Amino acid sequence: MRTILIILKKEFRQIFRSRPMLLVILAMPVIQLLILSNAADYEIKQLRLAIEDFDKSRLSAELIEDFTFNEWFELTALDLNQEKNDELLAKDEVEAIIAIEAGFEKNLQQDRTGNIQIRLNAIDGATAEVAASYIAGVINKWAVQEQKQVRSRYLYNPELNYKSYMVPGILVMLVSVIGIILTALNIVREKEIGTQEQINVTPIRKYEYILGKLIPMLIIGIVEFSLGLILAIVVFGVPHLGNILLLYVYLFFYLVVMCGIGLFISTVAGNQQQALFLAFFMMMIFLFLSGLFAPIESMPDWAKVMTKFVPLSYFIRVMRSIMLKGSGFLELQMELVVLIVMGIIMQTIAVLNYRKR
Amino acid sequence: MENNIRAAGISKSFGSQVALQELDFAAAPGEIFGFIGADGAGKTTLFKILTTLLRQDAGKAEVCGLDTDKDFREIRRIIGYMAGRFSLYGDLSVEENLKFFAQVFDSTLQENYELIRDIYVLLEPFKKRRAADLSGGMKQKLALCCALIHKPKVLVLDEPTTGVDPVSRREFWDNLKTVAAEGITTLVATPYMDEAMQCDRVALLQEGRILQIDRPAQIIADFPKAVIILKTEHNRNQLIRKLRKLPEAESVFSFGETIHVTCEPAIKGKLTAAIAAAESGISFQPEQAAGIEDCFLYYMQRADGRENN
Numbered sequence: 001m002r003t004i005l006i007i008l009k010k011e012f013r014q015i016f017r018s019r020p021m022l023l024v025i026l027a028m029p030v031i032q033l034l035i036l037s038n039a040a041d042y043e044i045k046q047l048r049l050a051i052e053d054f055d056k057s058r059l060s061a062e063l064i065e066d067f068t069f070n071e072w073f074e075l076t077a078l079d080l081n082q083e084k085n086d087e088l089l090a091k092d093e094v095e096a097i098i099a100i101e102a103g104f105e106k107n108l109q110q111d112r113t114g115n116i117q118i119r120l121n122a123i124d125g126a127t128a129e130v131a132a133s134y135i136a137g138v139i140n141k142w143a144v145q146e147q148k149q150v151r152s153r154y155l156y157n158p159e160l161n162y163k164s165y166m167v168p169g170i171l172v173m174l175v176s177v178i179g180i181i182l183t184a185l186n187i188v189r190e191k192e193i194g195t196q197e198q199i200n201v202t203p204i205r206k207y208e209y210i211l212g213k214l215i216p217m218l219i220i221g222i223v224e225f226s227l228g229l230i231l232a233i234v235v236f237g238v239p240h241l242g243n244i245l246l247l248y249v250y251l252f253f254y255l256v257v258m259c260g261i262g263l264f265i266s267t268v269a270g271n272q273q274q275a276l277f278l279a280f281f282m283m284m285i286f287l288f289l290s291g292l293f294a295p296i297e298s299m300p301d302w303a304k305v306m307t308k309f310v311p312l313s314y315f316i317r318v319m320r321s322i323m324l325k326g327s328g329f330l331e332l333q334m335e336l337v338v339l340i341v342m343g344i345i346m347q348t349i350a351v352l353n354y355r356k357r
Numbered sequence: 358m359e360n361n362i363r364a365a366g367i368s369k370s371f372g373s374q375v376a377l378q379e380l381d382f383a384a385a386p387g388e389i390f391g392f393i394g395a396d397g398a399g400k401t402t403l404f405k406i407l408t409t410l411l412r413q414d415a416g417k418a419e420v421c422g423l424d425t426d427k428d429f430r431e432i433r434r435i436i437g438y439m440a441g442r443f444s445l446y447g448d449l450s451v452e453e454n455l456k457f458f459a460q461v462f463d464s465t466l467q468e469n470y471e472l473i474r475d476i477y478v479l480l481e482p483f484k485k486r487r488a489a490d491l492s493g494g495m496k497q498k499l500a501l502c503c504a505l506i507h508k509p510k511v512l513v514l515d516e517p518t519t520g521v522d523p524v525s526r527r528e529f530w531d532n533l534k535t536v537a538a539e540g541i542t543t544l545v546a547t548p549y550m551d552e553a554m555q556c557d558r559v560a561l562l563q564e565g566r567i568l569q570i571d572r573p574a575q576i577i578a579d580f581p582k583a584v585i586i587l588k589t590e591h592n593r594n595q596l597i598r599k600l601r602k603l604p605e606a607e608s609v610f611s612f613g614e615t616i617h618v619t620c621e622p623a624i625k626g627k628l629t630a631a632i633a634a635a636e637s638g639i640s641f642q643p644e645q646a647a648g649i650e651d652c653f654l655y656y657m658q659r660a661d662g663r664e665n666n
Contacts, residue, residue, distance in 0.1 A: 010446070010449070017448050193444060193447070194440055194443070197410060198458075200410055202458070203433050
């Protein structure tokens with residue numbers, strides 16, 4: 001214990017002495033949140049629509065009315081000419097076409113499926129994705145009034161605020177970078193400059209050294225997260241419906257996983273350059289499969305399976321659920337179990353691979 | 358006297374690369390024991406085994422009666438190690454480095470201050486300076502202080518004077534003598550043959566084997582050959598090539614300005630006359646006994662020759 005404290009003191013002394021690093025640690029959450037949450041803002045203010053009403057019934061008229069009176073949409077064409085509408089879509093004059101099939105009302109009244117077709121220009125995939133969910137949102141609301149069942153993934157972000165959706169995910173990304181890259185670099189650096197060897201001829205034990213290295217990273221991660229969280233709530237007005245303390249419980253176990261990965265990288269990399277590349281490579285894969293930028297629901301099956309092994313995807317889900325939905329521990333038990341198991345596995349592999357006796 | 362370090366039959370290979378072959382030696386308390394050898398001779402590997410950083414493939418090594426393999430934890434409390442390159446925290450100050458290493462050994466700067474006082478007084482004016490900003494000589498002094506701060510029984514120094522200026526080198530050796538006077542066994546590796554004379558005993562290491570092991574004066578006394586030292590006005594390399602062709606010349610080496618030729622003592626006069634007759638522009642240095650470097654170069658060349666035949 002005493003030895004760990006000595007190492008901790010040394011680590012923090014080094015961190016506080018390195019001004020560029022301190023600057024990055026403090027500035028990173030601010031800059032990343034500001035840039036990413038705005039750049040990754042898929043929010044569409046005015047969605048131009050063409051509606052083809054083949055049913056011309058009371059229900060279809062009601063639905064169209066819902067779109068007309070919704071401030072997010074602008075009805076630019078109400079025409080049954082499909083070819084002409086497709087041309088409008090191709091020329092970017094509308095973002096989406098909604099077609100209500102003939103017999104829509106009749107089918108619904110007889111408890112059969114009423115079909116609505118949505119055509120989108122998928123060249124800009126992200127916009128199309130958002131447009132689709134916006135439309136689904138309106139249809140969903142209408143369906144609730146009509147007591148019909150439609151599902152929408154925007155159920156818990158009723159203002160369709162993309163920032164609220166992105167910011168918790170970006171916070172996760174932030175602490176992941178700290179956990180993986182900072183940990184890996186910090187340990188490999190000692191290997192590179194030879195101090196590792198000097199440490200190895202002292203009575204410092206392996207577990208003392210590793211704890212002395214990981215605890216500062218956990219603390220920095222928690223501080224970083226808190227900074228980002230304050231920014232998210234105060235500056236971005238992201239709702240925080242759930243228990244913030246519960247968020248920190250998940251954060252702790254998540255950081256344990258990340259530091260484990262960082263430690264593992266440090267055991268396979270010979271120098272800082274290798275460590276950085278490895279860490280970067282892992283971060284990229286994690287980010288793509290995290291559900292942060294592309295929704296997991298729209299991934300192919302094989303990718304969906306892969307996301308199950310990506311710790312980010314669990315913590316992002318936890319963050320969004322707790323902050324936006326106000327979920328409690330009961331709804332997120334599985335995620336906690338997965339994170340703890342992942343933490344144990346990663347740390348074990350890393351510690352076993354760490355050569356010091 | 359009881360030996361502090363004992364190594365018997367130490368062998369180590371890295372893949373197909375043999376680093377150490379059945380090495381034996383022992384060092385007594387207070388002894389400065391030097392390992393002389395070129396880069397890649399196995400000095401660092403041997404030191405890493407003795408400091409428990411590496412494990413030998415075969416053989417047994419003991420430090421103060423503790424087995425390097427089994428009792429590595431106890432050994433780490435009683436050895437001080439200085440690696441070949443500067444390996445302290447460059448972003449911490451002189452004082453912080455010292456304190457850190459003292460604390461790690463459950464000691465304090467004050468507790469063993471007597472031992473490092475002579476060295477530390479030179480460092481003290483810079484104690485607030487970052488270790489990375491010290492000069493080469495000062496870095497070595499700090500590293501030595503850090504290795505001594507817990508008053509080890511054995512001090513292991515891997516090429517401590519490589520890349521250090523001659524004045525700092527001499528100071529460094531003076532420091533080592535002070536340390537040895539405290540009864541600390543010092544193992545020191547160096548590629549500089551002239552430093553051999555500073556050691557109580559030396560081992561000449563080549564390709565993982567000890568060629569000679571003795572007191573430096575004894576190695577010189579036992580040297581069975583005679584040395585002719587000469588200078589030329591003409592091209593030195595050309596002359597060396599020519600001399601090496603002479604069957605009587607057993608080794609020919611360039612020593613800065615001069616050339617050293619070793620031969621059987623009986624034929625020294627004859628060979629000198631023959632060289633004088635064959636070459637122009639040569640001047641012979643006055644009669645001089647062989648130095649430690651002559652001995653080492655001769656033995657290394659001989660070992661090389663055996664290897665090749």
